Amino acid sequence: xIRYEDIGRQVREAEYAVRGPIVARAQELERQxxxxxxxxxxxxxxxxxxxxxxxxxVIALVEYPELIERAPxxxxxxxxxxxxxxxLASSYGPGAYTESKGYRFVREAVAxxxxxxxxISSDPEAIFLxxxxxxGVQAALRLLxxxxxxxxxxxxxxxxxxxxxxTLYGGALVPYHLLENAQWKLSREVLEKAYEAARARDIRPRxxxxxxxxxxxxxxxxxxxxxxxxxxxxxxxLSVLADEVYQANVWLAGDRFVSFASxxxxxxxxxxxxxxxxxxxxxxxxxxxxxxGYLECRNVPGPVLDEITKLQSISLCANSVGQLATYLLVxxxxxxxxxxxxxxxxxxxxxxxxxxxAQIVERGLNAVPGIQCNRVAGAMYAFxxxxxxxxxxxxxxxxALLEETGICVVPGSGFGQDPGTAHFRTTxxxxxxxxxxxxxxxxxxxxxxxxxxxx
Amino acid sequence: xIRYEDIGRQVREAEYAVRGPIVARAQELERQxxxxxxxxxxxxxxxxxxxxxxxxxVIALVEYPELIERAPxxxxxxxxxxxxxxxLASSYGPGAYTESKGYRFVREAVAxxxxxxxxISSDPEAIFLxxxxxxGVQAALRLLxxxxxxxxxxxxxxxxxxxxxxTLYGGALVPYHLLENAQWKLSREVLEKAYEAARARDIRPRxxxxxxxxxxxxxxxxxxxxxxxxxxxxxxxLSVLADEVYQANVWLAGDRFVSFASxxxxxxxxxxxxxxxxxxxxxxxxxxxxxxGYLECRNVPGPVLDEITKLQSISLCANSVGQLATYLLVxxxxxxxxxxxxxxxxxxxxxxxxxxxAQIVERGLNAVPGIQCNRVAGAMYAFxxxxxxxxxxxxxxxxALLEETGICVVPGSGFGQDPGTAHFRTTxxxxxxxxxxxxxxxxxxxxxxxxxxxx
Numbered sequence: 001x002i003r004y005e006d007i008g009r010q011v012r013e014a015e016y017a018v019r020g021p022i023v024a025r026a027q028e029l030e031r032q033x034x035x036x037x038x039x040x041x042x043x044x045x046x047x048x049x050x051x052x053x054x055x056x057x058v059i060a061l062v063e064y065p066e067l068i069e070r071a072p073x074x075x076x077x078x079x080x081x082x083x084x085x086x087x088l089a090s091s092y093g094p095g096a097y098t099e100s101k102g103y104r105f106v107r108e109a110v111a112x113x114x115x116x117x118x119x120i121s122s123d124p125e126a127i128f129l130x131x132x133x134x135x136g137v138q139a140a141l142r143l144l145x146x147x148x149x150x151x152x153x154x155x156x157x158x159x160x161x162x163x164x165x166x167t168l169y170g171g172a173l174v175p176y177h178l179l180e181n182a183q184w185k186l187s188r189e190v191l192e193k194a195y196e197a198a199r200a201r202d203i204r205p206r207x208x209x210x211x212x213x214x215x216x217x218x219x220x221x222x223x224x225x226x227x228x229x230x231x232x233x234x235x236x237x238l239s240v241l242a243d244e245v246y247q248a249n250v251w252l253a254g255d256r257f258v259s260f261a262s263x264x265x266x267x268x269x270x271x272x273x274x275x276x277x278x279x280x281x282x283x284x285x286x287x288x289x290x291x292x293g294y295l296e297c298r299n300v301p302g303p304v305l306d307e308i309t310k311l312q313s314i315s316l317c318a319n320s321v322g323q324l325a326t327y328l329l330v331x332x333x334x335x336x337x338x339x340x341x342x343x344x345x346x347x348x349x350x351x352x353x354x355x356x357x358a359q360i361v362e363r364g365l366n367a368v369p370g371i372q373c374n375r376v377a378g379a380m381y382a383f384x385x386x387x388x389x390x391x392x393x394x395x396x397x398x399x400a401l402l403e404e405t406g407i408c409v410v411p412g413s414g415f416g417q418d419p420g421t422a423h424f425r426t427t428x429x430x431x432x433x434x435x436x437x438x439x440x441x442x443x444x445x446x447x448x449x450x451x452x453x454x455x
Numbered sequence: 456x457i458r459y460e461d462i463g464r465q466v467r468e469a470e471y472a473v474r475g476p477i478v479a480r481a482q483e484l485e486r487q488x489x490x491x492x493x494x495x496x497x498x499x500x501x502x503x504x505x506x507x508x509x510x511x512x513v514i515a516l517v518e519y520p521e522l523i524e525r526a527p528x529x530x531x532x533x534x535x536x537x538x539x540x541x542x543l544a545s546s547y548g549p550g551a552y553t554e555s556k557g558y559r560f561v562r563e564a565v566a567x568x569x570x571x572x573x574x575i576s577s578d579p580e581a582i583f584l585x586x587x588x589x590x591g592v593q594a595a596l597r598l599l600x601x602x603x604x605x606x607x608x609x610x611x612x613x614x615x616x617x618x619x620x621x622t623l624y625g626g627a628l629v630p631y632h633l634l635e636n637a638q639w640k641l642s643r644e645v646l647e648k649a650y651e652a653a654r655a656r657d658i659r660p661r662x663x664x665x666x667x668x669x670x671x672x673x674x675x676x677x678x679x680x681x682x683x684x685x686x687x688x689x690x691x692x693l694s695v696l697a698d699e700v701y702q703a704n705v706w707l708a709g710d711r712f713v714s715f716a717s718x719x720x721x722x723x724x725x726x727x728x729x730x731x732x733x734x735x736x737x738x739x740x741x742x743x744x745x746x747x748g749y750l751e752c753r754n755v756p757g758p759v760l761d762e763i764t765k766l767q768s769i770s771l772c773a774n775s776v777g778q779l780a781t782y783l784l785v786x787x788x789x790x791x792x793x794x795x796x797x798x799x800x801x802x803x804x805x806x807x808x809x810x811x812x813a814q815i816v817e818r819g820l821n822a823v824p825g826i827q828c829n830r831v832a833g834a835m836y837a838f839x840x841x842x843x844x845x846x847x848x849x850x851x852x853x854x855a856l857l858e859e860t861g862i863c864v865v866p867g868s869g870f871g872q873d874p875g876t877a878h879f880r881t882t883x884x885x886x887x888x889x890x891x892x893x894x895x896x897x898x899x900x901x902x903x904x905x906x907x908x909x910x
Contacts, residue, residue, distance in 0.1 A: 002694050002728040004758040006661070008601035011762055016769045027554075045550040053519075060519035064511040067526070075525050095500035097736075097743040099482075131586060131746075134770040146463035164769045206461070239457050273457040281552075288552040289775030291586075303459040307466055314471045314619045315589040319774040320744030 017414020044286030077338035094320040100313035102129025113330035118262035133279035136295030145171035151203040157415035184219030209241040213378025216425035242276040248283035292322030364439030389454035472869020499741030532793035549775040555768035557584025568785035573717035588734040591750030600626035606658040612870035639674030664696040668833025671880035697731040703738035747777030819894030844909035849877040
């Protein structure tokens, strides 16, 4: 019989707080009849965000093509029908395995999307369609980690997919600390310090990972920051992992998303390998359950690309519907096409609502004595710093918040934070009708909890 | 820049022949305008097998629920609508992340399916919904391989998911050779010999893996065989991995599928951990692209189950539509429900066609001098032994077959075979209109090729 003790250390030590013990407790409370508001995970449709009609209409037709003939005229706009027909003509339908890399026509569409976004060319053969961005990140890390001395530089705070996967693959975490006092920006100095500390431990950093816009921080990098990371990577001989799944989630007028690919090409850098990731789960689609995404590689030699293909092939291919959702993300209705007006309306409603909620959360939290929240400039999270009485951890805090209010957030310890500080991550996703109340309950809880524990 | 030489040995050494170099060459030929018949992979819908209407209708409604109101009466049978409504009421819809283990209502349905199939109880909390069976197999192997001395006993020939994953996870392959002369059955003697050989290499076998019905062999185990494996595992302190994805694909009247779970329970074995796998990709659904499946655990301690949940959680969850396809597999229309007649008709047509094709392939190959093919008793493959002139490998043979006929099969070397023998694996999936011609072309090729090379 298999015993817990027999399981490898790497598996046992991997941690993933976003779905950890506090979430397990939340599910238990829910089964007991308590109402829980899940602010632990960026799962928009579970909190009432509506899917984009364009995406769902096309998928429904591809799944059941008889509808093309059987549905009454007007049920499906012409461009939806044409897109479904194109997908069916370009594939064996969603029931067949796709190429290991993913449908070729979708990879071509991704390349066109990157071209339209950044004005740079992109090679469909260096694009891999993945089950969400997570699997793309894992594929890149699998290649970069050959042994326990191979280090991956990750931001602190970070999204725990990175720490969990690096632990699982037996590599070394090389943390670099984002500057909370500078809106979570990063600096060359911070990167150098982390690099040197790793070298002193006899770790060989292999890659630097950047999440932009930031999860859990909500920070957005500017072009100079992106350029600085690329310069650093080039001088230190590192690859870059660019987690850009929140590229459509930039909230402040002064900010804009700058892709690593665009800066790499503008600077004509040919000696830094770039792995960048995108997903259908975030942005305005919020199609988390469909597990769609892509990995784009630049300056990655052919034999290394072949290894990624091989890794993909071992479990055959990414799921077909996720690949199609990725297609519908990168190839939306165009102005003048019949689906365009509704698509635009839904898209801007989702984004404007999120923008408003980002402000409500940021302002509401900052109004609480003992809570300090940086700008929620991008992504779907706030990561406020909380002042706690001595001896109280952010784990204690988040558990008490859950028990007393039903609000489920994740302790800062799950993402990493500067020693001696405490934080939590909350999403900005509760519905407009509830978000003010959620923030108010957190505020009231904070005051009561810190008073009680501090006494 | 990342270099091929920097990639870990485990990644570089993992091999997956089903999608290896011969398939790459086939795709190249296809791009040049040649017609290729892909017999390399069990991908029924790519060769014209129709999806089951029930599955696709429900998924279409779940993806675009407005159709429930908008489609004209009669487009969707009542039970399809009711099932879609049930799914939507039991979840946040397919756009939201599910629980890490998978939708609870689907896991409950899987438990009921196992109960109905075997008359034994099953615990939904020990069931994990996975992206195809592959990911379930990988989760179990991840737990069982803690270091390079941990061995996994796999059949030879085997499905290369196993060898590739064991290599990737840094474990040791412990091959046991199925008896080609006894219709690919296995014997206690064969298992013991393999076990002892591993111990002599200082390998500690942790689990024995069985594929039943067999891939690539087409063999079907009887109850005595299953019982023997369980006895062996118990005496040797091993876990059992039971790959049962072809459980609906049993072709001969004298055979029937016997699950490991049923024998474990009948014998009241409590000290052998069993991991069994099922999939929506095979059987009569053939929904490969949707990547749905499940892993059921028995006699696995709670803390070990928690580790599987954690591994699943790192990439959030299996894709939602694959989970729903699994639901529709285990909870089909029942007699008296409106979808039942069509479902039954489609199901039996697919299975009867496959049964006929299994015979056509087996007989056709056996009629060729120099080809010997065991009974295609189950699954979707034939794995004939071929007599080759000295110095000619099955790789050479399969490449020449592809170049000369456009038929793409996989060399026996990709699955493992007794030294000095040569085989290939072909699926039985080409359409009825083509299957006789495919077998005839293989026969003609074989005669011409061996004559030419032998001369």
